[in-house]
Structure formats: C-alpha cells, structure tokens
Amino acid sequence: MLEILQILESMYPNSKTALNHSSPFQLLVATILSAQCTDERVNEITKELFPAFPTPHHLAQASFEEVASYIRSAGLWRSKASNLIGTAKILVEKYGGEVPRTREDLEALPGVGRKTANVVLANAFGIPAIAVDTHVFRVANRLGLSTASTPLQTEQQLMEVIPQEKWIDAHHWLIRHGRALCKARQPLCNQCPLQSRCRHYQNMQNKRN
Secondary structure, eight states: OHHHHHHHHHHSTTOOOSSOOSSHHHHHHHHHHTTTSOHHHHHHHHHHHHHHSOSHHHHHTOOHHHHHHHHTTSTTHHHHHHHHHHHHHHHHHHHTTOOOOSHHHHHTSTTOOHHHHHHHHHHHHOOOOOOOOHHHHHHHHHHTSOOOSSHHHHHHHHHHHSOGGGHHHHHHHHHHHHHHTSOSSSOOGGGOTTGGGOHHHHHHHHHHO
C-alpha cells in the first residue's frame, strides 16, 4: 500500500481539485454542481455563475429562473438550482454567510451528501477527509486498497489503510490516476507503473494463464 501511494505521488505531484474556485463558498457551489457533470463543464458554468452571484447573500436573493439560466447545461439542473438557492439561504441565515466546517453541518445543506462535504472539508479547510467519487471507488478497488461494494465502505477502508496525513492527497492521486490511466471501460494497464502491485491486473493475468 505504501509503495502504491509513493508511486501515485511521483506520478501526480502537487495534485489538487480540478474545480475552479477562490473561496469555500465557490467550492461548495461547484461541488454541488459536479454531481453527474464533468469538472470541465462545471468550470464553464461557474465562469459565468460566480461573477453573477459572488456571495451567499447574492445567491440567496436570486430567483429560480435566474440561477437556472446559468446552469442549464449541467445534469439535474432543476434540482441543483433549487439546492443552490436553499443552501445559500441557510448559509446566510444560520452561519452569517460562511460555509460551516463540520461534516454534520455541511450534510444538512440541500444538495450536499457525504462526498460533497468531504470535498469541501479537505479542499477548502484542509481538514483530513477522503471523498469517494466514481474514480476513487473504481481505482481503489482495482488496486486492492479497498474491497468494498459501496462508496461509504470504500471511504472507511481507505481511512484505515492510508495514513491520515495522506488522505487529502491520496484522494487527488486516485482521481488523477482514474482519469489518466485507470479508465472505467478500457484501463491502460500496459502503460501503468502500478501493474505489478495491482489486484485487477494480476487477476486479469491469472485468467489469461
């Protein structure tokens, strides 16, 4: 496991979230939008959305139609528009316009699940957390870092085997690896420096033999 982490770190140094943001609020908005939507698409949307609604106060006062007009190219845009406005109102009314720093408070916001909460905790506040998206789930289980059948189980298993000080970085390494080589349909195993340590690759080789 430590060798796998060392190799991933050497492959993807200085990794960070691909979602463009300049504040915890902007990261929260971008992460809510990222459900069933690519980071590239989210960044295109927020390029116009953030200047229009720069703070929770601005977004809380917006109408559904106003927000929807900026995010229609995102999947599930109707529910996301409602969730963004609802979240902004809670931030203003309950937290003085600030984003809360606990998972419990974050998950109580409309449109915020455990993954989104972990992304905000880790990337906005530097609080150790492992957000399990489709890339992390797939890569962790292929490599053998996890043997889980759900994202929550994967998160719990990764937290057990990865040192806490590496949680945030490991999350980014696994995402980067999933996008670059360990793709969902056609993983580029022959190009992967981890093949000799990868459970999925070894299983495939055993089947061929």
